[in-house]
Amino acid sequence: MATIKDVAKDAGVSLGTASKVINGIHVSDNYRERVEASIKKLNYHVNLNARGLKAQQTNDIAVIVPTLLNPLFPPMLDTIEQELARHGKRMLICISRNDTNKIRHYLEMAKNSRVDGIFGVTYSRIDPILTENMPIVSFDRHFGHETPCVSSDNYAGGVMAARILHEKGSKNLLCFWTGADYDCEPIHRIDGFRDYCSQNKISYNILSYMDYNQVDTGFMVASSDAYSELIKTTVDNNLRDDHFIYDGIFTSSDHVAWLFMRELQSRGINVPEDVQIIGFDGVPISGSGLPLVSSIRQPVADIAKTGINLLLNLIESGHAESATDLPVSFTEGCTTRK
């Protein structure tokens, strides 16, 4: 493969001159034309490794996600790629599968290859030394005071879910939580839910199940089975005369909302007639655009854009503020009444 040296020789100019042409720095027209001709003739392509070695950076951004099977992430990555491409940067996708070892591995790799920064979606604990001196922005999760975080306005989402369930006639609400509790933004959904209920004297309860290694980002088979069991047990424990004692449920994801709906239906309890359910995320079903269940929709594209802009700022200026108030909205599906 042709190198800059070949180009310089072919064009009869020095290395430095060829480099200038390649990088758009002004040289005399005559020289520039000769170099450009040689580039075309030799089918020259810069070697990004050499350039990266020299410049000590790569224009690569590593994006860590738990899985691509959770429908929240593909559209997020789609927008991230778009934003990154606008800024001449590439996207290196790292799938962590909620595996602490894989995350550590990827973080090391990111350091080794001198990526410019990391956009991280991970609910696992991370050794702080691995993120030292590395520009990193996280979705939903606080790594430390220095790491900016981007997220929806989860508190408002919790308020909205409680309000809508109540306005649509539910009297005894349940918040069924299967996420992480540690340093993460989604936990504020519970606060919003609780505050709305208590301020409006609505009867409610909160059931919370946490597992750092199996938080609700998975859609792994194991995780899905675990949820099903959990939901089955929850329904078992809260039946009175074949009625579920709660008539409005707010779940931590659409996936869980759907599993809940199926479990109730299998017991002859009607959704949404007897029990209404609101999930979280609100990503439409691929191929149809329809919602899977009624849900609080996260502004996925907004999250991606905001997050990437924070990251680019952080890389450039060494500083960026968190943005954890991106507006959510209600999206009506088959699990709430009209």
Add this chain to the structure above:
Amino acid sequence: MATIKDVAKDAGVSLGTASKVINGIHVSDNYRERVEASIKKLNYHVNLNARGLKAQQTNDIAVIVPTLLNPLFPPMLDTIEQELARHGKRMLICISRNDTNKIRHYLEMAKNSRVDGIFGVTYSRIDPILTENMPIVSFDRHFGHETPCVSSDNYAGGVMAARILHEKGSKNLLCFWTGADYDCEPIHRIDGFRDYCSQNKISYNILSYMDYNQVDTGFMVASSDAYSELIKTTVDNNLRDDHFIYDGIFTSSDHVAWLFMRELQSRGINVPEDVQIIGFDGVPISGSGLPLVSSIRQPVADIAKTGINLLLNLIESGHAESATDLPVSFTEGCTTRK
């Protein structure tokens, strides 16, 4: 950031010795331990740019897909990442958005950064010079005699769709094709469909709409609207006394199958009672595991694994054979009768 030089100095050994330790080449225990201690102490990480420059390769594989919004691709990429990780390679995702310029851009980038190879999903024409001397495996598409291709057994899929529609009672079949026709494997679905119908004396027709820049990989808004129009017109043109003249439809994707179902339903035609529809791809709806429509399922994980193995062989040995017969299966959804 610490370099190998720092490590060598700190450990009191030569550069070469430090390098050997880092690369797992045998040195005396005493030296090895000292170097390892220094590595830890200085928090040393290899610079992949330097290594890549030296080795003229990167362990990166570029994967080109049209979009992440088509549900076929996220699970495919998920498996690809898994396979690649097993072989110590990374996945660089390039989203082409069916844009020839973006594809060219990404192909150049891939060359520039000396990726080890490319796994490409693209239905656009590509300047052959861009793929010269670059190990590349494609999904569904033939680039040239040298480029191995991986795909489902599309012919068998076409046969299967026709057979099942017929067995389930449809008498007058339609194959509604919106894909590419050029050098691509999916076109064989039509052959399979046609052969089965003619061999079994089943009445059928094939309606084919092709647009290289808008083939059915998109799920872009524009593309979706275009399909809706096309389907509306098709239904308009094939009504007799408020009946659709076909009672069994085979479409080129689940997305199109779903749009078709909606269009027929909006005219008071019942699916699957009056008209049965079978789509293609068969990816379950995220979050529920349920199929969107009845479909011929592509073995996504198998495609990913086979494709990556072909690519790795190609990289190592310079040669690999196409595999275009990965077995499809029927997955029952709401658009065919029991």
Add this chain to the structure above:
DNA sequence: ATGAAAGCGCTAACAG
């Protein structure tokens, strides 16, 4: 405006 040369961090060939 142009050319010469140093050096980014690493590996591998060679010499000891």
Add this chain to the structure above:
DNA sequence: CTGTTAGCGCTTTCAT
């Protein structure tokens, strides 16, 4: 077994 050194391709400083 260990150390020295050349060189991967590029950018950039410093002379000219």
